[in-house]
Amino acid sequence: MRGRHVDASSMYKRGALRNYINAYDEEGSSVHFLNGKDIGNPPWRRSLPHVLVATLSSFLAGYHLGVINETLEGISLDLGFSGDTLAEGLVVSTCLGGAFAGSLFSGWIVDGVGCRRAFQFCALPMIIGASMSATTKSLWGMLLGRLFVGTGMGLGPSVAALYVAEVSPAFVRGTFGSFTQIATCLGLMGALFIGLPAKEIVGWWRICFWVSAIPAALLALSIEFCAESPHWLLKRGRGVEAEAEFEKILGGLHVKSAMAELSMSDRGDDTDTIKFSELFFGRHFKVVFTGSTLFALQQLSGINAVFYFSSTVFKSFGIPSDIANICVGIANLLGSVIAMSLMDKLGRKVLLLGSFSGMALSMGLQVIAASSFSSGSGALYLSVGGMLLSVLTFALGAGPVPGLLLSEIFPGRIRAKAMAVCMAMHWVMNFVVGLFFLSLLEQIGAVVLYTIFAAFCLLAVFFVKTNVLETKGKSLQEIEIALLPPELR
Template structure:
């Protein structure tokens, strides 16, 4: 099905590149009528690309489900597999996923650039199906840990590939809305895991059903990706120009193909394969955007939906991030104040609960969904997959450290100092975003690249 288009690499050779760009630019945003008069065709319909986005968000749903599946079932798992009361073993069941996710995120760029975005989704789904099956049939702790490691590897591959895919197949005017869909899918996955896990305490062996259940959406993801569009950006970068045109027509409609191909031609070369090495991302031409991306993910974790769905394409990414992190400063301030001697015991609970609710609201609405989309927009096409891989690796390392050390720090330094530290990181995030982050709302990926990167 994917091989029916002939390779038209010669059309986009460098010798004719300028002529191609000029020809495309004349028709971008308009269509010629028989009398020669140009007509503005406006934005492409979101309905063409939405089904493809919907399939891709299944990987985010699985991400949320796999994070939450042990919440209600861990006690029963520990009883059945013989490690009840061993807190280290219980911690390993939870955290092995994070270790696997770190490994998966490191290889996500090689997979996404090597075999394409939709094949990467299928590998993510396959890893989760294998891991779910191993966990569901585990007879001892080691079987469970091995299954969780496979699942974590799929979890590490999924988020960066989903961010890449959403960025590269979405029309610019709804890219933010589509990006927030991945966060909503994660929340739905987490809620689904909690709901399915409710009978675990009363029903013997129910935890095995909970693990088997995640194989269903993983199988759907693997199957439906066969009918979904491949990223035109990836195809064009691999020199498969004719296929890229066909995918743009599927996603946006015929009148928009030439304009989109012109945009690609300005920043990509169809006869050149990406050869950027990981170490090159840490210095030189691209180090600034990679630093911004890694720092945003680190601050997101150290700072401790539906709002983003409606406002990301209206207010912009930068405004939402500043507002979100500012709200989290207030939330952590309330939490710290509730733990101080300045507040009476009767008011302590109100401040604490209020701070917690405000934190969840402000994080889930903006700081949670925005970075993944924003960073995939900021990175130029030739490094996008590798740069997302580096940033997600930072995300998983910081996530693991926070989860591992939180209770120990709470015991050692107390809630007042700990919440003050988190509030400080939130404030640093506000300053960092204001100084370094470019607003990407409504801009094409090529416009963003030109604005961010100095000429080589």
């Protein structure tokens, strides 16, 4: 059976890697040696510029998610579908449909052309889609533009999670992985501030779309000067180029140890031979199931109901929507910055457990606010406080960790395609929650609905505790070996 044969060479590699894992110190930091001398960790400053360029794709995803909030009214008036809720819903959801398609094919694109070209494939539809949206005279032109943009949105974050994990030194991979979430927050807030004049200035919404073409073009150009993933190069049999890229991102002292460690992992068959069914059957089922479930629980926690409809709740208490959006944006950014500082100290699992627990508490506050036990100013404080706490705690773990964690736990051979499947689950659940939230709120009421969200948060706590492996400080190869079935180690 494919992948089950274990020869002496692979057994030697795995034994050598187990010895390497045992070289970890008590705090989980990797020990690096060259000719018997400890050379410490690679300089993180070398890989930082490459990571920052990659996070432009996450910034764009956040921007295009948020750009429609302040501009939808102006768009509907200019394009002649004002008051048509179906058309307005399509302008929002078409982007999510494109994101689903982009994320689903992202793994095959990355495995085929590498991360750098994949980023350019992400930027191109965003430039085309933004230009179409900015110049259109009809609803159909807007929908087509949003579809193009969505394709890039789905592709970009998947590739960014992979790329950041594969070019970052292990001891700062959590911190660097948090940059994607911070970039998404900045994109959302940037869209909010740029969109503020849209209700006052006729046609300003077109400027909002044109602006987004600038970071997309910057991504397409800047990535040409960045390193390709050494993992991808080695899988393609281009070892010399992989060494050169490791030197760019780690420095010359760490090239040999990085190449030796990467070569220890069982690369398996050529990535082009991977079948879709392999992700759901056999030895990879558990990690793919874990990843898909984690993304599903992330969305079922109710966070997007908070993001999409917080303005409505704030308005019901007489708080203007722009102030509401600013408060939500600040809470999201603050939580993401805190997560960045804690990711490589506390670890991924601890942040996930604390995040989902905090979200369960915040949903409990929403339940109390919506019940008959509170009224007036008490309901206001509980509802608004619960919403902001939900956003803050989400950004501490449930937001940034899943994408980073999954790029770490998936074996190199299936990493890109497995990430694609899990990110597709993310966009599907995102769409479902956004589509049915308001109708469920009307049919079963806020108390029951927020109780359901709280239950999913508690379920997520249990799932994380029993299924998630801590990856703090470990190399991707060590994580891969740790997750192999015992008979294959």
